Amino acid sequence: MPAPQVLDPHDLLHRLTDASAAMVTDLERLVRAESPSVDGDSLSACRAVLAEIGTRLLGAAPTVLPNDPGNGRPGGLLWRLGPADTQPVLLVGHFDTVFPKGTLKHRPFLVDGDRATGPGVFDMKAGLIQGLYAVAWLRELTGEDPAVAFLVTADEEIGSPAGGRIVTEWARQSRAALVLEGAADGGGLKHARKGWSFYDIRVKGIAAHAGLEPDKGCNALSDLARIIVALESLAAQDDRVTVTPTLASAGTTQNTVPDRAHVTVDVRIPDVRTQQRIDAELHRVVAEVARLPFEITGGPNRPPLEEASATDLLETARTCLDELGLAWPGSAAVGGISDGNLCAAAGTPTLDGLGAVGGGPHADHEWADVTRMPERAALVALMVERLGKRAAR
Known part of the structure; x- marks a missing residue:
């Protein structure tokens, strides 16, 4: 050159x-x-x-x-x-x-x-x-x-x-x-x-015939629905935070009590301290609301x-x-x-x-x-x- x-x-x-x-x-x-x-x-x-x-x-x-x-x-x-x-x-x-x-x-x-x-x-x-x-x-x-x-x-x-x-x-x-x-x-x-955290929340229930004996089942979808509603509270005190359920699935057939349910949750936060706080609160809220066994994976992926x-x-x-x-x-x-x-x-x-x-x-x-x-x-x-x-x- x-x-x-x-x-x-x-x-x-x-x-x-x-x-x-x-x-x-x-x-x-x-x-x-x-x-x-x-x-x-x-x-x-x-x-x-x-x-x-x-x-x-x-x-x-x-x-x-x-x-x-x-x-x-x-x-x-x-x-x-x-x-x-x-x-x-x-x-x-x-x-x-x-x-x-x-x-x-x-x-x-x-x-x-x-x-x-x-x-x-x-x-x-x-x-x-x-x-x-x-x-x-x-x-x-x-x-x-x-x-x-x-x-x-x-x-x-x-x-x-x-x-x-x-x-x-x-x-x-x-x-x-x-x-x-x-x-x-x-x-x-x-x-x-913003920083990014994402989570997979899975609930385990018990399958049963939805018409003949629904009382013998444990509905994982119903439990997950309660969890999703409760998660809205995480963003209620700070308009810079968003907590968004994105993908969800549940059950096996139309006439079966769902024995499993799953949701992914997208969280956006403005600073590292808030990211850590929301992570802890998400785990706490799920543990308090869930009535069935659950698993949470994921967490902070990118800091702000x-x-x-x-x-x-x-x-x-x-x-x-x-x-x-x-x-x-x-x-x-x-x-x-x-x-x-x-x-x-x-x-x-x-x-x-x-x-x-x-x-x-x-x-x-x-x-x-x-x-x-x-x-x-x-x-x-x-x-x-x-x-x-x-x-x-």
């Missing part, structure tokens, strides 16, 4: 804008490679597409991360650029989606005006493409490899059972974490996220990403946007979680929402604004460059 050059922010944005059509082409390839979290073959195929795109853009093949030892689910990818003895900036993303295989048949990748639609386009395949182009053009225009660890996992949508450990390890080694998840409304960055982790990076982002001649989009605290929560928990300065501008995550109307992809890529590239300079002082 040529000797290092001074980066001109306006030239950076101009070059990325010129690359818009190529970005959309690569986005289409990635969206068409469906990648539901629970489908190992599809994940492997999508990973291969992403690896090819990244290798072409970054001039280096990624490290393929180990499979999940629990179930063999494919691991993610890691590009480590720059001097090995330099603390990198961590770029974080995931290529798994919540959409089942076959979604593409009735909801194909389409671009209509400024909007691209298709499964996973906003959460978060456009963010991955933007991140790869950001690093590629940073290399091109400076003539050197930036100190970057570009980490893409394959299981974020199901709680990062394997990828979370790797995210945490790399966050601890990095000077900052920039998370390529989709932006908040209007393109805002995300300076805080609190605003203090993002304060300095927000100022860096504001400065970079000024240099690029772009408007400040604002920032927000949001209820959803990401691997950014894990980065912040590792003690690493973390800013989230640097990915696509769009909306509708996990919904049929999910979309990404393709006209904003160059400016978001330019912001990520300039932040990486500025953070690298700061560390070198």
Whole structure:
């Protein structure tokens, strides 16, 4: 590569804008490679597409991360650029989606005006493409490899059972974490996220004929219903807390007293102390209300990403946007979680929402604004460059 050059922010944005059509082409390839979290073959195929795109853009093949030892689910990818003895900036993303295989048949990748639609386009395949182009053009225009660890996992949508450990390890080694998840409304960055706990509650009853001898049964569904109603009290005193029963099942046949019942519960909380308190109270409430044997599994999965982790990076982002001649989009605290929560928990300065501008995550109307992809890529590239300079002082 040529000797290092001074980066001109306006030239950076101009070059990325010129690359818009190529970005959309690569986005289409990635969206068409469906990648539901629970489908190992599809994940492997999508990973291969992403690896090819990244290798072409970054001039280096990624490290393929180990499979999940629990179930063999494919691991993610890691590009480590720059001097090995330099603390990198961590770029974080995931290529798994919540959409089942076959979604593409009735909801194909389409671009209509400024909007691209298709499964996973906003959460978060456009963010991955933007991140790869950001690093590629940073290399091109400076003539050197930036100190970057570009980490893409394959299981974020199901709680990062394997990828979370790797995210945490790399966050601890990095000077900052920039998370390529989709932006908040209007393109805002995300300076805080709630923490996430989730639980499986199972009740064991006794089956009996619902017509002939229901008195000989113990209705697990009725007991679980009492538990679910009681759990509503956990959020009653704090409007920042949500306790949401999500999936439920019970019984075996229409005319049998249910001998088992099951519910999953999603809990979102604003800070670590509240997360610990709600965890203890949930166990207490279930124990007090249940009349039949029960089991609770699960618990805190992600601590909150609190605003203090993002304060300095927000100022860096504001400065970079000024240099690029772009408007400040604002920032927000949001209820959803990401691997950014894990980065912040590792003690690493973390800013989230640097990915696509769009909306509708996990919904049929999910979309990404393709006209904003160059400016978001330019912001990520300039932040990486500025953070690298700061560390070198």
